[in-house]
Amino acid sequence: MGNLFLAKSDFNHVTIYQHTVEMLKLFEELKSAFPDILTQKEWEVLRLAIIHHDIGKINATFQNKIYVRLKENISLPDTFDGVFEIPHGYLSTCMIDYERIQKEYGFLPEEILLLAMSIYYHHYRKVNYDDNQLKKTLEENVRPYISEFKREFRIGLISDEPDFEHANTKVNLEYLVKNKNLYNTYVKIKGLLNRIDYSASAGITEIEKSPFDSYNESVDQKVLKKYTANGNSLADVQWYLYKNRDKNIILIASTGIGKTEGALLWIGPQKGFYTLPLRVTINAIYKRIKGSSEKNSLNYSPVAILHSDSFNEYLKENDSYESSIYMESEARLFTAPLTITTVDQLFRFVFRYHGYEMIPATLMYSKVVIDEIQMYSPTIIACILYGLREISRLGGKFLIMTATMPKIFIKILEEKLNMKVSEAFELPQPFLRESNRSDKSKHFVKLHEHELDIEQIEKDSLNHKILVIVNTVTKAQEIYQRLNVENKWLLHSLFTREHRSVLENKILNFSKDENAKGVWVTTQIVEASLDIDFDILHTEMCTVDSLFQRMGRILRGRDRFLSEHTPNIHIYTENVSGLGHVINKEIYEFSLKALRKFLGPSGQQILTEEDKQNIIQNVYDPDLNPQILESKYYREILDYIGYLQSIQNRPYQLEKYETKFRDIISDLIIPKSIYIELDNTGILQQMEEQFQRADSIKKRQILDEILKHTIQVSHFYDRELLSNINNVLLKEAGKRAFADAGIKICDCPYDFNEKEEKGLGLLRKISREEKNKMQTMNSIL
Known part of the structure; x- marks a missing residue:
């Protein structure tokens, strides 16, 4: 029965033991790179969580499911015959020899709790089961294989008599949440457990890449080299950020005076995340940091890009789907020393959805830059401000930088989130481009x-x-x-x-x-x-x-x-x-x-730049404009912060897809004219035939080709288009490739001349009255 117990249904036949060994390698790498993020006792809890988190997979139902997917001619006696499965995380907590662990490692009850809770929730599933079902699973689907599994596994402290009643005493979410310090430790351990687990499953070999490139230079050294060449010196804003890299900072500075490079100097050789509002901006900054051909490029290679379409950016770099998928996986698992990303990739953790812990567990030893915070909606601003407070509490650092910082955001941080200027963050005088009305001015x-x-x-x-x-x-x-x-x-x-x-x-x-x-x-x-x-x-x-x-x-x-x-x-x-x-x-x-x-x-x-700051404050400073405190805009931020505060003691109430980070719901659509053209030319049929027999990489390639023809249509901004969207998924028309991407048909005109490279884009259908009005206007003109 060698290699009987598999960890997952990939064709490499990775066993639970092999998967665990890979995780332990990543664990040692992480501990070596960042030894101070956990205490020695906490590191030991994490190591034991890694060893035991998947032992619940030895049950017959789970293994038979894998054998079927792999088309293996193996079948274990299954009490429930595959129709009922208790998640392996729950089973794992019942199979640990807690007494032996407590004796050998000298764990306190709180540390045993951390161990059991991290394992129990590491892949949380909403499955209703009773004690009889759990008992029967342990007795008939697990116990017959324990001795054989222990010989194969070799490294775990596994009980010969799995006991759910005893294990239940080790799992207490309510107690954990009430003890905030203990809960913070749980977030760190469980978050790192998840990150190591996902990394090993993705075949990632470096959980934390070095902050130095092939020339043995970190990103701040690249900036220093660039700006101090030929006897030049750093700009004032860059010098300030370089000197104060150990502090949280809210920085107001004019555009075009070197804020981006200043932020990189602030991050230094530490782990960093640079967030921006728009994907196009992120792509441009990423190329500017990584590239070497353009004048302002830094040629810093260990930088990652992460947003909803980052896969295509990687594809442009290497033209290989396999490599692009791997690079995107590395980015999503935060392996890079510097990641350029959108705020939703990081700040969704404030909702405490199932599996959120990986993000704060990484940000606790990272530095986070928020560029142009004023561009976000009130609900997203609430998430960012609340999230920065949580990051700071865990030990991470933040830098907010913008040319137009609304003063009410400072007021919210101080009065609603208890973060005082000079205590929790620095607020230097604005760094403005020198100008006055007697000089040449840009505007x-x-x-x-x-x-x-x-x-x-x-x-x-x-x-x-x-x-x-x-x-x-x-x-x-x-x-x-x-x-x-x-x-x-x-x-x-x-x-x-x-x-x-x-x-x-x-x-x-x-x-x-x-x-x-x-x-x-x-x-x-x-x-x-x-x-x-x-x-x-x-x-x-x-x-x-x-x-x-x-x-x-x-x-x-x-x-x-x-x-x-x-x-x-x-x-x-x-x-x-x-x-x-x-x-x-x-x-x-x-x-x-x-x-x-x-x-x-x-x-x-x-x-002038000073004029701009004065105008901004006449809008957003409550001392100059008291009406701002009565505005819906301000109340919406406060109300959403109140909502976030209300859910902190109720983790795992939401799934990730239920979190309302972006307050805009959208549809992915294809204009009907483009769909018909693809259909008439036979391209759709060809895609569908390839999709049906494709492996995961080829399917990704086909979907990527389809997505080139789509548009993201917001429910909030484009209400006029909604009545023209076909809400029947294309799978009902036999178009599974489109359905898998969630694409719908929009029966609205679309205009673009590919030869001239210009057009109107997607147009909403206008009423007869509007059409007559436009014709009248055109005749007048």
């Missing part, structure tokens, strides 16, 4: 109390690079259609992944071309994502934090080129789109009031 603002001026945009586009930013896709499509110029392009979120990638590359190339002329109409997706540099901005009014981000796309790397009498930032206040859903109406009103006050009767003014 000369003019406020227009009317709609977007199409004629002026057309005129400006003849000699300059013009950026138009509006608040909604529908408005962007409308403005684009009204423009009567040849050199015009449109970019928003309702293009397919493939076409959006084409447009993003095109706008980047357009921006870099010194001789380019024309106009790009976009939505807020370019606010803090693409590293673009235009001459003139025409924008709808929005909240000031977004407004200043939009301004950051103008003269980004250059001094002012226009006459001081000619504004290059045009803001329009009439018929503004998106108020109330895309744009927070209360913050919008506060912003417009503050901007009008600053610009005065003339409605125009050169804007």
Whole structure:
């Protein structure tokens, strides 16, 4: 019966013993890399948890299930004949010889509790079973194989007489939660157990990669080398972050003065996570850190990227599905010394869903950067602020950095989360780009109390690079259609992944071309994502934090080129789109009031960095704007923090998919016209036939090809489209590959000319009244 007891149903026939040995190797690597994150006793509890966590898999039901999947001609006598299975974690806790462990290791009752609880919940399953079912499983599906398993396993302290009644006395979640210090230790041990377990199962051989690259340099050394070459010195903000890398910091600094490199200096050779709001920004920062070809690249190789589409970024690097899957697994299991990621990959842990512990157990010895915190919705801001408090309590460090830090966030940290300035974090004076109104300035603002001026945009586009930013896709499509110029392009979120990638590359190339002329109409997706540099901005009014981000796309790397009498930032206040859903109406009103006050009767003014900070504080500082404390925006953050506080004593009430981190529900859709084209050309049928007989890697490849033709449609922002989405999954039409990706058909027009690389994207179906209104408007124009 050698190698009878398998750990999982892969074709390598990995036994429980082999899997455990691989985990112990990773355990030793982690302990060697970060010896101080646990006490010696806690390390021992973790080691014993690793040894015993899977011993419950020796039961006949579990093993027979694996044999069937592997098509093995083996079958063990099964009391329940495969129709009922108690999760192996529960069985494992009944099979440990606790008395012997307590005697040999001198464990206190609390340490025995930590051991049993970590194992019991390491793969929690909502399975209802009674004592009779558990007793029968232990007696008839487990006990007959214990002696044989112990000979094969060799390393565990396993009881010859598994006893659920005795084991139940070792499992007490309520007691654990009430004892906060003990619970924090449990989170560390169980989280590291899960991470080591998942890493071994994924075939990962390094649980913590070295922070040094092939040149034996860490990321901070790369930055120092870059900035101090040729006798140069660090910028003030970079020097401050470098000197204060042992502290939590909230940093306010102008765009374009080296915050990104400063954050890398703050992280240093320690484990770090750098979060940004948008995937496009993350991709750009990742390439900038890892790459070597561009002027500003650091050539630092041990960096990972992690977001919902990071697999495709890895695929672009090496063109191998096997390697890309492995690299993505490494990223999701936090092996890299530096990971560039989205906040939802980290801060979802505040919901204490099943399996959440792996994240805080890693962040407890990491440094976390939050870039542009003001760009998130109130609920996400609540999760971030609450999560930073928890990370700090566990021993991790955080850096919030932004050009526009709302002062109410400081108030919430201090008053609601008991984190005081100078005690819990540093709040230095803002680092602003030196400028005054007598110098050349990048931004000369003019406020227009009317709609977007199409004629002026057309005129400006003849000699300059013009950026138009509006608040909604529908408005962007409308403005684009009204423009009567040849050199015009449109970019928003309702293009397919493939076409959006084409447009993003095109706008980047357009921006870099010194001789380019024309106009790009976009939505807020370019606010803090693409590293673009235009001459003139025409924008709808929005909240000031977004407004200043939009301004950051103008003269980004250059001094002012226009006459001081000619504004290059045009803001329009009439018929503004998106108020109330895309744009927070209360913050919008506060912003417009503050901007009008600053610009005065003339409605125009050169804007310095200090001016921007003053305007921001006139919106978000409760001392200057007491109304902010009565706003729905502020109350929503507080209410959600209250909700998070209320669930802390009730862990495991939610599954991961139930956590409401992103307050936007969305559908993954394919425009009907594209679906029909793929179907008519036989591509769909070919995909389906390949999918049915493909292995997991090939299936991933097919799904990736399908996803190129899809669009993520938000329920919140794009209500008009919902009535046109076919809610019947495509598997009912025999399209299993589409169904596995959760794709639905959207019966709305889609426009994109691949030859010209431009188009309108996905359009909502308009009513007859709207169509008549548009025709009337066009005839007038």
